[in-house]
Amino acid sequence: MFVLLAAAFPACILAAQERPNGQEEFRTYCASCHGISGRGNGIMAELLVKKPADLTVLAKNNGGRFPQDKVIATIDGRVEVAGHGAREMPVWGKIFRSDHEATNSAVSAEDRILALAYYIRSIQQR
Numbered sequence: 001m002f003v004l005l006a007a008a009f010p011a012c013i014l015a016a017q018e019r020p021n022g023q024e025e026f027r028t029y030c031a032s033c034h035g036i037s038g039r040g041n042g043i044m045a046e047l048l049v050k051k052p053a054d055l056t057v058l059a060k061n062n063g064g065r066f067p068q069d070k071v072i073a074t075i076d077g078r079v080e081v082a083g084h085g086a087r088e089m090p091v092w093g094k095i096f097r098s099d100h101e102a103t104n105s106a107v108s109a110e111d112r113i114l115a116l117a118y119y120i121r122s123i124q125q126r
């Protein structure tokens with residue numbers, strides 16, 4: 001029994017660590033401009049000439065369908081957004097780049113991006 005538990009628990013802990021939390025990623029890398037609620041009212045917003053987009057109306061503005069591919073492409077840099085800085089060095093650094101050798105992180109850039117996209121999908125207004 002003990003052997004079984006000892007074998008099973010580290011696996012659970014590892015699994016929990018490896019799954020990125022989209023809300024956390026959002027708060028860390030996006031909320032300064034887009035706001036905690038995603039409505040574009042982050043603390044940086046009033047300092048920017050171009051206002052951050054309201055990320056809760058992406059589906060609404062796209063005929064009710066969340067534009068997931070576009071959101072993913074915006075985060076990985078395939079779609080450039082002036083407010084995010086240069087593609088090679090976006091305002092959030094290299095964290096969402098697949099060639100980023102994340103220090104002591106077992107989480108891949110792809111998983112982070114997907115978790116973030118799912119989170120943004122979850123805050124869409126109906």
Ligand code: HEC
Nearest residue numbers: 029030033050051052053071074075081082083084091092
């Ligand atoms: C330095 C401020 C800043 C940060 C940080 C930031 N954004 Fe933005 N974002 C903007 C601005 C400004 C725009 C509007 C730019 C435009 O319309 O050209 C924008 C636009 C967008 C759009 C396009 C919305 C549309 O209508 O098509 C998406 C998607 C987006 N941001 C996602 C994110 C995500 C995800 C993060 C975090 C990884 C993030 N942004 C971090 C400033 C920021």
